[in-house]
Amino acid sequence: xxxxxxxxxxxxxxxxxxxxxxxxxxxxxxxxxxxxxxxxxxxxxxxxxxxxxxxxxxxxxxxxxxxxxxxxxxxxxxxxxxxxxxxxxxxxxxxxxxxxxxxxxxxxxxxxxxxxxxxxxxxxxxxxxxxxxxxxxxxxxxxxxxxxxxxxxxxxxxxxxxxxxxxxxxxxxxxxxxxxxxxxxxxxxxxxxxxxxxxxxxxxxxxxxxxxxxxxxxxxxxxxxxxxxxxxxxxxxxxxxxxxxxxxxxxxxxxxxxxxxxxxxxxxxxxxxxxxxxxxxxxxxxxxxxxxxxxxxxxxxxxxxxxx
Amino acid sequence: xxxxxxxxxxxxxxxxxxxxxxxxxxxxxxxxxxxxxxxxxxxxxxxxxxxxxxxxxxxxxxxxxxxxxxxxxxxxxxxxxxxxxxxxxxxxxxxxxxxxxxxxxxxxxxxxxxxxxxxxxxxxxxxxxxxxxxxxxxxxxxxxxxxxxxxxxxxxxxxxxxxxxxxxxxxxxxxxxxxxxxxxxxxxxxxxxxxxxxxxxxxxxxxxxxxxxxxxxxxxxxxxxxxxxxx
Numbered sequence: 253x254x255x256x257x258x259x260x261x262x263x264x265x266x267x268x269x270x271x272x273x274x275x276x277x278x279x280x281x282x283x284x285x286x287x288x289x290x291x292x293x294x295x296x297x298x299x300x301x302x303x304x305x306x307x308x309x310x311x312x313x314x315x316x317x318x319x320x321x322x323x324x325x326x327x328x329x330x331x332x333x334x335x336x337x338x339x340x341x342x343x344x345x346x347x348x349x350x351x352x353x354x355x356x357x358x359x360x361x362x363x364x365x366x367x368x369x370x371x372x373x374x375x376x377x378x379x380x381x382x383x384x385x386x387x388x389x390x391x392x393x394x395x396x397x398x399x400x401x402x403x404x405x406x407x408x409x410x411x412x413x414x415x416x417x418x419x420x421x422x423x424x425x426x427x428x429x430x431x432x433x434x435x436x437x438x439x440x441x442x443x444x445x446x447x448x449x450x451x452x453x454x455x456x457x458x459x460x461x462x463x464x465x466x467x468x469x470x471x472x473x474x475x476x477x478x479x480x481x482x483x484x485x486x487x488x489x490x491x492x493x494x495x496x497x498x499x500x501x502x503x504x505x506x507x508x509x510x511x512x513x514x515x516x517x518x519x520x521x522x523x524x525x526x527x528x529x530x531x532x533x534x535x536x537x538x539x540x541x542x543x544x545x546x547x548x549x550x551x552x553x554x555x556x557x558x559x560x
Numbered sequence: 561x562x563x564x565x566x567x568x569x570x571x572x573x574x575x576x577x578x579x580x581x582x583x584x585x586x587x588x589x590x591x592x593x594x595x596x597x598x599x600x601x602x603x604x605x606x607x608x609x610x611x612x613x614x615x616x617x618x619x620x621x622x623x624x625x626x627x628x629x630x631x632x633x634x635x636x637x638x639x640x641x642x643x644x645x646x647x648x649x650x651x652x653x654x655x656x657x658x659x660x661x662x663x664x665x666x667x668x669x670x671x672x673x674x675x676x677x678x679x680x681x682x683x684x685x686x687x688x689x690x691x692x693x694x695x696x697x698x699x700x701x702x703x704x705x706x707x708x709x710x711x712x713x714x715x716x717x718x719x720x721x722x723x724x725x726x727x728x729x730x731x732x733x734x735x736x737x738x739x740x741x742x743x744x745x746x747x748x749x750x751x752x753x754x755x756x757x758x759x760x761x762x763x764x765x766x767x768x769x770x771x772x773x774x775x776x777x778x779x780x781x782x783x784x785x786x787x788x789x790x791x
Contacts, residue, residue: 435658435662438655438658438659438662439662441648441650442648442651445647445648445649445650445651446647446649448646449642449646449648450659451610451631452610452630452633452642453634453640453659453663453708454634454635454662454663455631455659457631
């Protein structure tokens, strides 16, 4: 394949990675932004979402789309409820102390991992995509008769991957609208700005925290449901999304939602392109290096605000 | 009428209020006075439930507030203008007012009433609170509290750091609210403001309420203020 079509393929694969990543990182960013909690167990919400998606799709017979839709509805809900419960049972009792919440969420990470291992076993589980047509992509080439379209061998994407990109974009827009346009979003933003004063205006900060922690985990789970038809579910799969989410959130600016999306696109696309032309390991090395550079030269992140 | 008796409260193991009692009556401005560190701001926070009480009672028109969770207390009708204004900095003026209105389910009529009190805010509805001038921020903090249509208004040094014309405006609004029948509890440091505004004064000393005096006595005995607050 020539360079042009090859690059297009890498960009599309990168966009799929970026879509999943932006959902997962958005959850992490939201939780940090509103609650100032660094949730180390965030990757396990992703893992639980993936494993639950496999389990739910296994429960129903018939067309794979039925199971998939059911998984997309239930898995984020279950994971979100579990997260909200652990906020009530653990984080709230630590008064959201920054150091102790990190240790506590490390504990939650292992509990989630080991419970999954003991319940569902160590195997990687595939989920059948609801639809999966291969779509050949055209490329423009200059011949004697001028510019012509043709279909290079190997340049194709599946309809499911295009769906992932569109679904992630739609979910991100929906979150943005909820946060900026609804009363629930207003309560969240007021709590983020000044939680004590928020209480003095009747905002039940404890409930807001539980809901935000639940939504954060549900977003990771939703990303995982979208990814399991491409990548198998496994009890140790939470590590990479956690690392990449942290990278994205640090580069984008802690708590900045537009920054998170931009950084997810940056990391996702560079990951796709570098993985295709060089190696996936190099992609991770460069992403990590980028974090170091951002921390040195712009510690608040691309769109973050400097602490005053 | 807001009534607090024998409040004890503190930050963790450090007790800052040892024995504070006070009453804020409707249609009166009650000034809470004391030197720095006497516990004025802590008293207001304790009334709002933001500082956990170890003992003592707070009642509003006979209803006990001290065992309610903090976010339920404003819903009973207490508007709070905290020290340093404590605005939601990235929210716009319109959104801040919306937060105030949501507290007690107030609607358009209250919004118009508040914006008529502070016409400057109407011109800045889409501006972020953190970018307003100091005086405008104080107007917004006051407006946010008035959006509750509260029975009691707690004001913590509302004129601190403002230019004279703004001080005048905030003071006018305070008097207007008093005349409309609100109970106002005001923390104030400036002698002239105290003498001009106070219908009653409660003096705090190291976390205890030591004396209460009415306006007549404050005017008749100027040494009282100097003795209690003297620098």
